[in-house]
Amino acid sequence: MELYLIRHGESNWNRIDRVQGQSNPHLSKRGKEQAEKVAERLKTLSFSFLYSSHLARAYQTAKAISSKTCLPIKVDPNLSEMHLGEWEGKDGKTLWKENKTFREWFKKTAEISPPFGETLFKFRDRIDSAFSELIASHKKEERGIVVTHSGAISVWLAHILSMDYNKIWSIPTSNASITIVKIANPIFTLISFNDIAHLV
Secondary structure: OEEEEEEOOOEHHHHOOEOOOOOOOOEOHHHHHHHHHHHHHHOOOOOOEEEEOOOHHHHHHHHHHHHHHOOOEEEOHHHOOOOOHHHOOOEHHHHHHHOHHHHHHOOOOOOOOOOOOOOHHHHHHHHHHHHHHHHHOOOOOOEEEEEEOHHHHHHHHHHHOOOOHHHHHHOOOOOOOEEEEEEEOOEEEEEEEEEOHHHO
């Protein structure tokens, strides 16, 4: 099986560096253009299924892909971004400057949790469960698309590749990027990462 992991296009909050988490901003104008470009690239390949997070920025990206590939969208809320608690909706640059816990979280993500948010390991288990169910629901020779979020992609890659969880933010993905994982249970192989050639 091959999974094409797509990070959503730029949201209105990405554009102004506002912390999102499970908050629900829509795609920006640029994000809609990015979604169309990644959809154009994916339409040249054959896919069996298309999954998406329920959050608007991911679902709007999935809709663009669906329109080009003619695949129905299967929505899974468990593919949503990490819940960042009281940090959500706040200006990222201001938080970085004024909030020591926020700064430390990027270095010690496995040890520090967002106030009233999700722990890294709860987030990891949710994302891994979503991917495990998805993989079990399809044949090993199939190729599919999953539209989700940067944190979701990073934490799942860290999990399947046995990486240090405190370093997941050192493997971020760009908006509307493509990351490909080949699955031959129990082997997971990272084929490509953060491919944005279609956006150039």
